Amino acid sequence: METRIRDIFLGAILISASNLAFAQEEQQTGVQNVIEPDLQRRDINESNIDTENFEIGVFAGIISIEDFSSSSIVGARLTYHVNEDFFVEASYGQATAGETSFEILSGGAPFLTEEEREYSYYDLSLGYALNGEVFLTRDWVFNSATYFTLGAGSTEFGGDSRFTVSVGAGYRLLLTDYFAVHVGLKDHIFNSEIIGEEKATHNIEYGIGATFFF
């Protein structure tokens, strides 16, 4: 009996509440109809969209120059994103090579002059990115990409320029839509006969970078 009375009361309350809500809704739509939206919409075309396919930035790290110790390296890069997966990249870096173990141990005449110790490279690479997301907390999410590059270019070292093949991998974390931080690893392979017989040298570079999309 008690339950039935309660049900009737609840029912009555619900009906009145829904009526009230309905009345409010009617009022709102009424108000909306009175004020006709007079909006000037701007149409889309090629020129009024901000296109961000280029990425420019700087990097710094360590390069291990084969036979000539490890040095700090700084550089810049420019990337053009072809589509969501592929990109082409031009990069330039420079470092000052150290001394060979032989030079240090013997204390004799250096192999290279100061000028010849300047190490610089450029390369043009094709890259492939695997896009992803990083969840720092449940709501704090960043887009990211792991990428691989293969390129060719030139290295100037020991007074000569050498044809250089570069193989790299990196990781990009987009802190905003247009600002990213990078960590990367790249091997620069070129033939050298600076310390005797010609051989293929591997010059491995790693570092961090920051880039802007524009």
Added chain:
Amino acid sequence: MAKWIALIGLVLVINTVNAQEQLPEVQVIEPYIEMRTGPAIGYPIFYVAEKGEWISILKRRTSWFKVRTQKDKEGWVSVDELKLTVNSAGEPVEIEDGSFSSYQQRDFELGASGGSFEGVPSLSVYGAWVVTENIAAEVSYSQALGDFSENRFGIISVTHTTFPEWRLSPYFRLGLGQIKTTPRANLVQSGEETRTNDLMVGGIGLRYYLARNFVVKFEYQNLLALTERDENEELEEWKLGFAIFF
């Protein structure tokens, strides 16, 4: 450091300027439009804008558009989905995605190529201004790295694309330039010297409109170096490259 602060400041200023401008808008006419968390197909769909809703376009990256709905949800929409929306006049939205017709109307080209110069690897970059549909003016810079010497050459040339209405078209090149030959460091000791010579260049190639704003090029160049010796030096280069156009 000051430069960086200036750059960051500039970016912020540009952003605020953009924010003040009214954003272009489109209306959804399909039952819904899918919005992803990032500009790639693998990103999850986290929201759908409903039929009849107006969405603002914030920016574009490759084939993806960042949009904002009336309820302030921001996400990425593919170009294919955006083409299913309409503008204020109720007409379907038209977005040039680098079609063949936009290729025919291009103004500038930037490209890079790799190849073989007298049997040694060579790399080139170039920029071109497309004057008419047939004729373009081009500036290029190349580096060829051999075992005995390094060659760097710059060329200013004019190209003639024979059939601009075809996706695959032959083209011809005539140009002038300068080449700098630097002998390897170990040969300098044996008396070799760096020399600079003028160049006359003739070339023939094929260009192919690939997709969107990409062109692939294959070219043969014959370079005549005008030396001070009795005979001029004839050089050959083969190269394969790509270009983007604007």
